[in-house]
Amino acid sequence: MRKMSGKRIFLASPHMSEEGYEKEYIEDAFQKNFIAPLGENVNAFEKELAQKVGAQDAAALSAGTAAIHMGLLALGIGKGDIVFCQSLTFSATANPIRYVGAEPVFIDSEKETWNMSPDALKKAFEKYEKLGKLPKAVIVVHLYGIAANLDAILSVCGRYHVPVLEDAAESLGTVYRGEMTNGHFKYTGTFGNIGIYSFNGNKIITTSGGGMLVCNGKDAQAVSAAVQKVRFWSTQAREQAKHYQHEEIGYNYRMSNIVAGIGRGQLKVLDERIAKKREIFDCYCKNLGSLKGVQMMPHDVHSRDNCWLSVMLLSDDAPVTPHDVMEALEKENIESRPLWKPMHLQPVFADCDFIGEKDGNMLEKKDFSVIDQNTGADNSVSGILFKQGVCLPSDTKNTTQDMERICGIIKTLWE
Numbered sequence: 001m002r003k004m005s006g007k008r009i010f011l012a013s014p015h016m017s018e019e020g021y022e023k024e025y026i027e028d029a030f031q032k033n034f035i036a037p038l039g040e041n042v043n044a045f046e047k048e049l050a051q052k053v054g055a056q057d058a059a060a061l062s063a064g065t066a067a068i069h070m071g072l073l074a075l076g077i078g079k080g081d082i083v084f085c086q087s088l089t090f091s092a093t094a095n096p097i098r099y100v101g102a103e104p105v106f107i108d109s110e111k112e113t114w115n116m117s118p119d120a121l122k123k124a125f126e127k128y129e130k131l132g133k134l135p136k137a138v139i140v141v142h143l144y145g146i147a148a149n150l151d152a153i154l155s156v157c158g159r160y161h162v163p164v165l166e167d168a169a170e171s172l173g174t175v176y177r178g179e180m181t182n183g184h185f186k187y188t189g190t191f192g193n194i195g196i197y198s199f200n201g202n203k204i205i206t207t208s209g210g211g212m213l214v215c216n217g218k219d220a221q222a223v224s225a226a227v228q229k230v231r232f233w234s235t236q237a238r239e240q241a242k243h244y245q246h247e248e249i250g251y252n253y254r255m256s257n258i259v260a261g262i263g264r265g266q267l268k269v270l271d272e273r274i275a276k277k278r279e280i281f282d283c284y285c286k287n288l289g290s291l292k293g294v295q296m297m298p299h300d301v302h303s304r305d306n307c308w309l310s311v312m313l314l315s316d317d318a319p320v321t322p323h324d325v326m327e328a329l330e331k332e333n334i335e336s337r338p339l340w341k342p343m344h345l346q347p348v349f350a351d352c353d354f355i356g357e358k359d360g361n362m363l364e365k366k367d368f369s370v371i372d373q374n375t376g377a378d379n380s381v382s383g384i385l386f387k388q389g390v391c392l393p394s395d396t397k398n399t400t401q402d403m404e405r406i407c408g409i410i411k412t413l414w415e
Protein backbone atom coordinates (compact mmCIF):
# COMPACT_ATOMS: atom_id res chain seq x y z
CA MET A 1 0.00 0.00 0.00
CA ARG A 2 1.11 3.47 -0.88
CA LYS A 3 1.62 5.73 2.12
CA MET A 4 -1.15 8.31 2.26
CA SER A 5 -0.29 11.37 4.27
CA GLY A 6 -3.31 12.88 5.97
CA LYS A 7 -6.27 14.46 4.21
CA ARG A 8 -6.45 14.64 0.43
CA ILE A 9 -5.74 18.03 -1.13
CA PHE A 10 -8.04 18.76 -4.05
CA LEU A 11 -7.72 20.81 -7.18
CA ALA A 12 -10.86 22.70 -6.12
CA SER A 13 -13.66 21.50 -3.87
CA PRO A 14 -16.83 23.02 -2.38
CA HIS A 15 -16.17 25.65 0.28
CA MET A 16 -19.28 26.75 2.15
CA SER A 17 -19.18 30.02 4.09
CA GLU A 18 -17.85 29.88 7.65
CA GLU A 19 -20.83 32.08 8.63
CA GLY A 20 -23.37 29.47 7.48
CA TYR A 21 -25.23 31.83 5.09
CA GLU A 22 -26.19 28.93 2.80
CA LYS A 23 -27.95 27.07 5.62
CA GLU A 24 -29.98 30.15 6.58
CA TYR A 25 -31.46 30.42 3.09
CA ILE A 26 -32.16 26.69 2.95
CA GLU A 27 -33.77 26.77 6.39
CA ASP A 28 -35.99 29.63 5.27
CA ALA A 29 -37.09 27.61 2.22
CA PHE A 30 -37.88 24.61 4.48
CA GLN A 31 -39.96 26.74 6.81
CA LYS A 32 -42.03 28.12 3.95
CA ASN A 33 -42.08 24.70 2.22
CA PHE A 34 -40.63 26.37 -0.88
CA ILE A 35 -38.58 23.29 -1.70
CA ALA A 36 -39.37 23.06 -5.38
CA PRO A 37 -39.69 24.00 -8.08
CA LEU A 38 -39.38 27.76 -7.78
CA GLY A 39 -39.58 30.28 -4.97
CA GLU A 40 -38.00 33.42 -3.62
CA ASN A 41 -34.43 32.08 -3.46
CA VAL A 42 -34.48 31.49 -7.22
CA ASN A 43 -35.80 34.97 -7.98
CA ALA A 44 -33.43 36.60 -5.51
CA PHE A 45 -30.40 34.61 -6.70
CA GLU A 46 -31.05 35.75 -10.27
CA LYS A 47 -31.33 39.38 -9.15
CA GLU A 48 -28.32 39.24 -6.84
CA LEU A 49 -26.05 37.59 -9.40
CA ALA A 50 -27.16 39.97 -12.17
CA GLN A 51 -26.45 42.90 -9.85
CA LYS A 52 -23.04 41.51 -8.86
CA VAL A 53 -21.79 41.15 -12.45
CA GLY A 54 -23.78 44.05 -13.90
CA ALA A 55 -25.99 41.99 -16.21
CA GLN A 56 -29.38 43.25 -17.35
CA ASP A 57 -31.22 40.00 -16.65
CA ALA A 58 -30.50 36.42 -15.57
CA ALA A 59 -32.13 32.97 -15.54
CA ALA A 60 -31.11 30.34 -12.94
CA LEU A 61 -30.76 26.86 -14.44
CA SER A 62 -29.82 23.33 -13.44
CA ALA A 63 -26.29 23.51 -14.89
CA GLY A 64 -23.87 25.64 -16.86
CA THR A 65 -24.26 23.17 -19.72
CA ALA A 66 -28.02 23.76 -19.72
CA ALA A 67 -27.32 27.51 -19.80
CA ILE A 68 -25.17 27.11 -22.94
CA HIS A 69 -27.91 25.00 -24.55
CA MET A 70 -30.55 27.62 -23.73
CA GLY A 71 -28.21 30.39 -24.86
CA LEU A 72 -27.81 28.80 -28.29
CA LEU A 73 -31.59 28.46 -28.60
CA ALA A 74 -32.03 32.09 -27.55
CA LEU A 75 -29.63 33.10 -30.33
CA GLY A 76 -31.77 31.13 -32.77
CA ILE A 77 -29.15 28.47 -33.54
CA GLY A 78 -30.57 25.34 -35.15
CA LYS A 79 -30.01 22.48 -37.52
CA GLY A 80 -27.11 22.89 -39.94
CA ASP A 81 -25.96 26.26 -38.57
CA ILE A 82 -22.24 26.86 -38.06
CA VAL A 83 -20.95 27.87 -34.61
CA PHE A 84 -17.30 28.93 -34.08
CA CYS A 85 -16.11 27.60 -30.73
CA GLN A 86 -12.86 27.84 -28.77
CA SER A 87 -11.05 24.50 -29.04
CA LEU A 88 -9.18 24.57 -25.73
CA THR A 89 -12.04 24.03 -23.27
CA PHE A 90 -14.12 21.48 -21.40
CA SER A 91 -16.46 19.41 -23.59
CA ALA A 92 -19.53 21.03 -21.97
CA THR A 93 -18.80 24.18 -24.00
CA ALA A 94 -19.14 22.34 -27.31
CA ASN A 95 -21.69 19.57 -26.68
CA PRO A 96 -24.73 21.90 -26.74
CA ILE A 97 -23.80 22.91 -30.32
CA ARG A 98 -24.63 19.31 -31.22
CA TYR A 99 -27.78 19.29 -29.01
CA VAL A 100 -29.29 21.93 -31.32
CA GLY A 101 -28.11 20.13 -34.46
CA ALA A 102 -25.50 22.74 -35.38
CA GLU A 103 -21.96 22.24 -36.64
CA PRO A 104 -18.97 23.32 -34.49
CA VAL A 105 -15.85 24.78 -36.10
CA PHE A 106 -13.04 24.88 -33.57
CA ILE A 107 -10.73 27.87 -33.17
CA ASP A 108 -7.21 27.73 -31.73
CA SER A 109 -5.90 29.65 -28.72
CA GLU A 110 -3.42 32.53 -28.62
CA LYS A 111 -0.31 32.36 -26.44
CA GLU A 112 -1.12 35.65 -24.69
CA THR A 113 -4.39 34.63 -22.98
CA TRP A 114 -4.59 30.88 -23.77
CA ASN A 115 -8.13 31.64 -24.97
CA MET A 116 -9.54 32.13 -28.48
CA SER A 117 -7.00 33.58 -30.92
CA PRO A 118 -8.48 36.67 -32.63
CA ASP A 119 -6.21 35.98 -35.64
CA ALA A 120 -7.43 32.40 -36.04
CA LEU A 121 -10.99 33.69 -35.61
CA LYS A 122 -10.45 36.25 -38.38
CA LYS A 123 -9.07 33.52 -40.63
CA ALA A 124 -12.08 31.32 -39.90
CA PHE A 125 -14.48 34.14 -40.80
CA GLU A 126 -12.65 34.73 -44.08
CA LYS A 127 -12.77 31.04 -44.96
CA TYR A 128 -16.45 30.59 -44.12
CA GLU A 129 -17.45 33.84 -45.78
CA LYS A 130 -15.95 32.50 -49.03
CA LEU A 131 -17.92 29.29 -48.53
CA GLY A 132 -21.07 31.39 -48.06
CA LYS A 133 -21.62 29.83 -44.60
CA LEU A 134 -20.98 32.49 -41.98
CA PRO A 135 -21.42 31.26 -38.39
CA LYS A 136 -24.59 32.08 -36.44
CA ALA A 137 -22.64 32.51 -33.18
CA VAL A 138 -19.16 32.49 -31.66
CA ILE A 139 -18.50 30.83 -28.29
CA VAL A 140 -15.54 32.25 -26.40
CA VAL A 141 -14.31 30.82 -23.07
CA HIS A 142 -12.42 32.44 -20.17
CA LEU A 143 -10.42 29.39 -19.14
CA TYR A 144 -9.17 29.02 -15.58
CA GLY A 145 -10.53 32.51 -14.91
CA ILE A 146 -8.20 34.17 -17.46
CA ALA A 147 -10.10 36.81 -19.44
CA ALA A 148 -10.04 36.23 -23.21
CA ASN A 149 -9.00 39.06 -25.55
CA LEU A 150 -12.57 40.37 -25.71
CA ASP A 151 -11.73 43.71 -27.35
CA ALA A 152 -10.28 41.98 -30.43
CA ILE A 153 -12.81 39.13 -30.53
CA LEU A 154 -15.85 41.41 -30.21
CA SER A 155 -14.45 43.67 -32.89
CA VAL A 156 -14.08 40.78 -35.39
CA CYS A 157 -17.55 39.43 -34.57
CA GLY A 158 -19.03 42.93 -34.77
CA ARG A 159 -17.68 43.36 -38.28
CA TYR A 160 -19.68 40.28 -39.36
CA HIS A 161 -22.69 41.04 -37.10
CA VAL A 162 -22.36 37.65 -35.43
CA PRO A 163 -23.48 37.33 -31.78
CA VAL A 164 -21.10 36.17 -29.03
CA LEU A 165 -21.82 33.68 -26.27
CA GLU A 166 -19.34 33.90 -23.40
CA ASP A 167 -18.69 30.71 -21.48
CA ALA A 168 -17.71 32.28 -18.16
CA ALA A 169 -18.26 29.01 -16.25
CA GLU A 170 -14.77 29.28 -14.78
CA SER A 171 -14.44 33.06 -14.58
CA LEU A 172 -17.20 34.34 -12.30
CA GLY A 173 -15.82 37.54 -10.77
CA THR A 174 -13.10 38.13 -13.38
CA VAL A 175 -12.94 41.83 -14.26
CA TYR A 176 -11.93 42.61 -17.84
CA ARG A 177 -9.78 45.69 -18.46
CA GLY A 178 -11.95 47.95 -16.36
CA GLU A 179 -10.94 51.20 -14.80
CA MET A 180 -10.93 49.46 -11.48
CA THR A 181 -9.74 52.52 -9.59
CA ASN A 182 -12.89 54.40 -10.63
CA GLY A 183 -15.09 51.51 -9.67
CA HIS A 184 -16.02 50.93 -13.34
CA PHE A 185 -15.89 47.19 -13.08
CA LYS A 186 -17.01 45.12 -15.99
CA TYR A 187 -17.16 41.40 -15.48
CA THR A 188 -16.57 38.55 -17.93
CA GLY A 189 -19.89 37.07 -18.99
CA THR A 190 -21.44 40.50 -19.61
CA PHE A 191 -19.61 41.49 -22.81
CA GLY A 192 -21.33 39.09 -25.18
CA ASN A 193 -25.01 38.92 -26.09
CA ILE A 194 -25.29 35.91 -23.78
CA GLY A 195 -23.07 34.86 -20.89
CA ILE A 196 -23.16 31.73 -18.77
CA TYR A 197 -21.82 30.77 -15.33
CA SER A 198 -21.53 27.37 -13.64
CA PHE A 199 -21.98 26.50 -9.97
CA ASN A 200 -20.71 22.94 -10.32
CA GLY A 201 -18.86 21.52 -7.29
CA ASN A 202 -15.38 22.44 -8.54
CA LYS A 203 -16.14 26.04 -9.56
CA ILE A 204 -15.20 29.17 -7.57
CA ILE A 205 -18.59 29.13 -5.86
CA THR A 206 -20.95 26.17 -5.97
CA THR A 207 -24.60 25.35 -5.43
CA SER A 208 -23.79 21.60 -5.57
CA GLY A 209 -24.74 21.88 -9.23
CA GLY A 210 -26.32 24.69 -11.19
CA GLY A 211 -25.84 27.41 -13.77
CA MET A 212 -26.95 30.88 -14.78
CA LEU A 213 -27.61 32.50 -18.12
CA VAL A 214 -27.22 36.27 -18.35
CA CYS A 215 -28.22 38.49 -21.21
CA ASN A 216 -27.19 41.98 -22.29
CA GLY A 217 -28.02 44.27 -25.19
CA LYS A 218 -28.96 47.78 -26.28
CA ASP A 219 -32.66 46.89 -26.44
CA ALA A 220 -33.69 46.29 -22.82
CA GLN A 221 -37.08 44.92 -23.83
CA ALA A 222 -35.54 42.36 -26.18
CA VAL A 223 -33.14 41.29 -23.42
CA SER A 224 -35.86 40.69 -20.89
CA ALA A 225 -37.99 38.90 -23.51
CA ALA A 226 -35.07 36.58 -24.33
CA VAL A 227 -34.50 35.70 -20.67
CA GLN A 228 -38.22 35.22 -20.13
CA LYS A 229 -38.20 32.82 -23.09
CA VAL A 230 -35.32 30.85 -21.53
CA ARG A 231 -37.31 30.53 -18.28
CA PHE A 232 -40.27 29.32 -20.33
CA TRP A 233 -38.33 26.70 -22.33
CA SER A 234 -36.59 25.45 -19.19
CA THR A 235 -39.90 24.81 -17.39
CA GLN A 236 -41.26 22.44 -20.08
CA ALA A 237 -42.52 25.22 -22.37
CA ARG A 238 -45.93 25.25 -20.73
CA GLU A 239 -48.25 27.75 -22.36
CA GLN A 240 -50.50 29.88 -20.14
CA ALA A 241 -53.50 27.60 -19.93
CA LYS A 242 -54.99 25.46 -17.16
CA HIS A 243 -54.81 22.43 -19.39
CA TYR A 244 -51.32 21.39 -20.48
CA GLN A 245 -50.79 23.21 -23.76
CA HIS A 246 -47.50 22.98 -25.66
CA GLU A 247 -46.54 24.84 -28.80
CA GLU A 248 -42.76 24.39 -28.53
CA ILE A 249 -40.34 21.73 -27.31
CA GLY A 250 -39.59 22.24 -23.62
CA TYR A 251 -36.81 21.29 -21.20
CA ASN A 252 -36.63 20.61 -17.48
CA TYR A 253 -33.68 22.88 -16.75
CA ARG A 254 -34.78 25.21 -13.95
CA MET A 255 -32.79 25.60 -10.72
CA SER A 256 -34.55 24.45 -7.53
CA ASN A 257 -35.27 26.81 -4.66
CA ILE A 258 -32.99 24.85 -2.29
CA VAL A 259 -30.08 24.97 -4.70
CA ALA A 260 -30.63 28.71 -5.24
CA GLY A 261 -30.45 29.19 -1.45
CA ILE A 262 -26.93 27.73 -1.45
CA GLY A 263 -26.07 30.07 -4.33
CA ARG A 264 -27.26 33.17 -2.46
CA GLY A 265 -25.07 32.24 0.50
CA GLN A 266 -22.06 31.51 -1.71
CA LEU A 267 -22.42 34.79 -3.58
CA LYS A 268 -21.76 36.59 -0.29
CA VAL A 269 -18.29 35.03 -0.09
CA LEU A 270 -17.35 35.26 -3.78
CA ASP A 271 -14.94 38.18 -3.25
CA GLU A 272 -13.30 36.34 -0.37
CA ARG A 273 -12.83 33.27 -2.56
CA ILE A 274 -11.32 35.35 -5.38
CA ALA A 275 -8.87 36.96 -2.94
CA LYS A 276 -7.79 33.51 -1.73
CA LYS A 277 -7.47 32.10 -5.27
CA ARG A 278 -5.25 35.04 -6.20
CA GLU A 279 -3.14 34.51 -3.09
CA ILE A 280 -2.68 30.85 -4.11
CA PHE A 281 -1.59 31.91 -7.59
CA ASP A 282 0.87 34.48 -6.18
CA CYS A 283 2.31 31.81 -3.92
CA TYR A 284 2.93 29.47 -6.88
CA CYS A 285 4.46 32.31 -8.92
CA LYS A 286 6.84 33.16 -6.10
CA ASN A 287 7.85 29.58 -5.37
CA LEU A 288 7.83 27.95 -8.82
CA GLY A 289 7.97 30.82 -11.31
CA SER A 290 11.77 30.89 -11.62
CA LEU A 291 12.36 27.13 -11.87
CA LYS A 292 14.05 26.12 -15.14
CA GLY A 293 11.50 25.63 -17.92
CA VAL A 294 8.50 26.80 -15.87
CA GLN A 295 6.05 29.40 -17.09
CA MET A 296 3.03 30.37 -14.99
CA MET A 297 -0.34 31.09 -16.62
CA PRO A 298 -0.65 34.56 -18.12
CA HIS A 299 -2.43 37.45 -16.49
CA ASP A 300 -3.28 40.79 -18.02
CA VAL A 301 -2.27 43.60 -15.66
CA HIS A 302 -5.29 45.62 -16.83
CA SER A 303 -7.73 42.86 -15.84
CA ARG A 304 -8.40 41.09 -12.56
CA ASP A 305 -8.60 37.36 -13.15
CA ASN A 306 -10.35 35.26 -10.52
CA CYS A 307 -7.48 32.70 -10.73
CA TRP A 308 -9.95 29.81 -10.42
CA LEU A 309 -7.14 27.31 -11.05
CA SER A 310 -3.42 28.04 -10.97
CA VAL A 311 -1.77 26.52 -14.02
CA MET A 312 1.88 26.15 -15.02
CA LEU A 313 3.59 25.12 -18.25
CA LEU A 314 6.72 22.99 -18.46
CA SER A 315 8.76 23.57 -21.61
CA ASP A 316 11.18 21.03 -23.04
CA ASP A 317 13.93 22.82 -21.07
CA ALA A 318 12.47 21.64 -17.77
CA PRO A 319 14.21 18.63 -16.21
CA VAL A 320 10.83 17.00 -15.52
CA THR A 321 7.57 16.45 -17.42
CA PRO A 322 4.02 17.41 -16.42
CA HIS A 323 3.46 13.70 -15.82
CA ASP A 324 6.34 13.63 -13.27
CA VAL A 325 4.83 16.57 -11.37
CA MET A 326 1.35 15.02 -11.28
CA GLU A 327 2.76 11.65 -10.18
CA ALA A 328 4.87 13.19 -7.38
CA LEU A 329 1.83 15.06 -6.05
CA GLU A 330 -0.48 12.03 -6.31
CA LYS A 331 1.99 10.00 -4.22
CA GLU A 332 1.36 12.54 -1.46
CA ASN A 333 -2.41 12.34 -1.90
CA ILE A 334 -2.55 15.70 -3.69
CA GLU A 335 -4.69 16.16 -6.79
CA SER A 336 -3.45 17.85 -9.99
CA ARG A 337 -4.50 17.54 -13.63
CA PRO A 338 -3.51 18.20 -17.22
CA LEU A 339 -5.18 21.09 -19.06
CA TRP A 340 -8.42 20.45 -20.94
CA LYS A 341 -7.72 18.38 -24.03
CA PRO A 342 -8.65 20.58 -27.02
CA MET A 343 -11.93 19.72 -28.75
CA HIS A 344 -10.34 19.44 -32.22
CA LEU A 345 -8.28 16.51 -30.84
CA GLN A 346 -11.28 14.67 -29.38
CA PRO A 347 -12.50 11.59 -31.24
CA VAL A 348 -16.12 12.69 -30.78
CA PHE A 349 -15.42 15.86 -32.81
CA ALA A 350 -12.99 14.24 -35.28
CA ASP A 351 -15.09 15.27 -38.30
CA CYS A 352 -15.17 18.97 -37.33
CA ASP A 353 -13.08 21.72 -38.91
CA PHE A 354 -10.31 23.50 -36.99
CA ILE A 355 -8.51 26.76 -37.68
CA GLY A 356 -5.26 26.96 -35.79
CA GLU A 357 -1.96 28.72 -35.38
CA LYS A 358 1.49 27.26 -35.96
CA ASP A 359 4.64 29.39 -35.83
CA GLY A 360 2.55 32.52 -36.31
CA ASN A 361 0.70 31.19 -39.37
CA MET A 362 -3.05 30.54 -39.41
CA LEU A 363 -3.53 27.06 -40.83
CA GLU A 364 -6.11 24.35 -41.48
CA LYS A 365 -6.56 21.13 -39.56
CA LYS A 366 -4.56 19.03 -42.04
CA ASP A 367 -1.46 21.18 -41.50
CA PHE A 368 -0.95 20.11 -37.90
CA SER A 369 1.00 17.08 -36.81
CA VAL A 370 0.91 15.02 -33.63
CA ILE A 371 3.80 15.76 -31.28
CA ASP A 372 2.82 13.57 -28.35
CA GLN A 373 1.91 9.95 -28.99
CA ASN A 374 0.55 9.37 -25.47
CA THR A 375 -2.06 12.10 -25.44
CA GLY A 376 -2.42 12.88 -29.15
CA ALA A 377 -1.41 16.53 -28.60
CA ASP A 378 -0.60 18.32 -31.86
CA ASN A 379 1.61 21.35 -32.60
CA SER A 380 -1.17 23.94 -32.60
CA VAL A 381 -1.05 26.55 -29.80
CA SER A 382 -3.82 24.78 -27.86
CA GLY A 383 -2.20 21.39 -28.51
CA ILE A 384 1.12 22.57 -27.07
CA LEU A 385 -0.56 24.18 -24.05
CA PHE A 386 -2.35 20.89 -23.44
CA LYS A 387 0.92 18.94 -23.70
CA GLN A 388 2.89 21.26 -21.40
CA GLY A 389 0.33 22.25 -18.77
CA VAL A 390 -0.37 21.18 -15.20
CA CYS A 391 -3.35 22.45 -13.16
CA LEU A 392 -2.09 22.87 -9.62
CA PRO A 393 -4.13 22.34 -6.45
CA SER A 394 -6.08 25.58 -5.98
CA ASP A 395 -8.53 24.74 -3.23
CA THR A 396 -9.51 27.80 -1.20
CA LYS A 397 -9.41 25.68 1.97
CA ASN A 398 -5.65 25.14 1.53
CA THR A 399 -3.69 26.51 4.48
CA THR A 400 -0.30 28.24 4.28
CA GLN A 401 1.24 24.96 5.43
CA ASP A 402 -0.56 23.04 2.64
CA MET A 403 0.80 25.49 0.08
CA GLU A 404 4.35 25.21 1.45
CA ARG A 405 4.11 21.43 1.32
CA ILE A 406 2.83 21.39 -2.28
CA CYS A 407 5.53 23.81 -3.46
CA GLY A 408 8.16 21.84 -1.56
CA ILE A 409 7.22 18.58 -3.27
CA ILE A 410 7.37 20.20 -6.70
CA LYS A 411 10.64 22.07 -6.07
CA THR A 412 12.35 18.85 -4.95
CA LEU A 413 11.92 17.51 -8.50
CA TRP A 414 14.29 20.23 -9.74
CA GLU A 415 17.07 19.39 -7.28
Ligand SMILES: *Cc1c(COP(=O)(O)O)cnc(C)c1O
Pocket (backbone or CB within 6 Å): 062, 063, 064, 065, 066, 089, 090, 092, 093, 141, 167, 169, 170, 197, 198, 199, 200, 209, 210, 211
Ligand atom coordinates in the same frame (compact mmCIF):
# COMPACT_ATOMS: atom_id res chain seq x y z
C1 LIG B 1 -17.83 23.56 -15.70
C2 LIG B 1 -17.83 24.05 -17.08
C3 LIG B 1 -18.99 24.03 -17.87
C4 LIG B 1 -20.23 23.30 -17.50
O1 LIG B 1 -20.85 23.68 -16.35
P1 LIG B 1 -21.79 22.63 -15.56
O2 LIG B 1 -22.45 23.48 -14.55
O3 LIG B 1 -20.88 21.61 -14.97
O4 LIG B 1 -22.75 22.06 -16.54
C5 LIG B 1 -18.94 24.62 -19.12
N1 LIG B 1 -17.83 25.18 -19.59
C6 LIG B 1 -16.68 25.21 -18.87
C7 LIG B 1 -15.49 25.88 -19.46
C8 LIG B 1 -16.64 24.62 -17.61
O5 LIG B 1 -15.50 24.63 -16.92
